[in-house]
Amino acid sequence: MRIPKFDRASKSLFVPVGSSAVAVTCRRGFFSAHSPGIMTKRVTVTRRLRFNAAHRVFNPQFSDSENEATFGKCNNPNWHGHNYTLDVSVEGPIDESTGYVIDLGKLGAIVEREVVDMVDHRNFNIDVPFMQSTIPTAENIVVAFWGILVPAVAPARLRRLVLWETENNYVEYSGD
Numbered sequence: 001m002r003i004p005k006f007d008r009a010s011k012s013l014f015v016p017v018g019s020s021a022v023a024v025t026c027r028r029g030f031f032s033a034h035s036p037g038i039m040t041k042r043v044t045v046t047r048r049l050r051f052n053a054a055h056r057v058f059n060p061q062f063s064d065s066e067n068e069a070t071f072g073k074c075n076n077p078n079w080h081g082h083n084y085t086l087d088v089s090v091e092g093p094i095d096e097s098t099g100y101v102i103d104l105g106k107l108g109a110i111v112e113r114e115v116v117d118m119v120d121h122r123n124f125n126i127d128v129p130f131m132q133s134t135i136p137t138a139e140n141i142v143v144a145f146w147g148i149l150v151p152a153v154a155p156a157r158l159r160r161l162v163l164w165e166t167e168n169n170y171v172e173y174s175g176d
């Protein structure tokens with residue numbers, strides 16, 4: 001069995017290929033002895049996704065002039081679209097065997113399936129069941145996404161969602 005070597009000068013651990021089980025054992029022993037607590041650090045990691053969707057922002061209880069005054073261009077009765085960007089952040093301990101909090105590819109696939117596929121190239125006002133009877137502002141969209149994604153990413157903990165509606169405007173939600 002080849003034993004991993006620790007180079008004190010560079011502070012790196014050399015692990016021979018094909019000896020991952022040995023490496024994990026040695027790594028844990030090394031860090032617990034020399035850097036107490038390093039394996040329990042919680043880290044936030046983020047995956048970015050993009051989608052396009054249409055909406056009309058209006059309150060049916062407002063008059064036309066009130067809607068126009070309140071929502072401006074986003075009140076256009078014939079809809080309009082945005083290129084949205086969604087940043088999904090989850091937090092957790094670093095897995096000792098992978099060095100990851102979560103595989104970001106897997107996180108991306110979950111968000112794609114649970115949220116993006118439900119809204120991409122759709123109209124928030126008429127095509128998206130979970131947005132019915134809600135004014136489809138970025139604020140309300142991000143809160144709706146939160147409710148869907150909290151259980152979907154478990155056991156990872158959803159920490160923050162950031163939804164960009166334009167280059168200049170974004171909203172952020174952390175479940176408060």
Ligand SMILES: [Zn+2]
Pocket residue numbers: 055057073074080081082
């Ligand atoms: Zn808009």
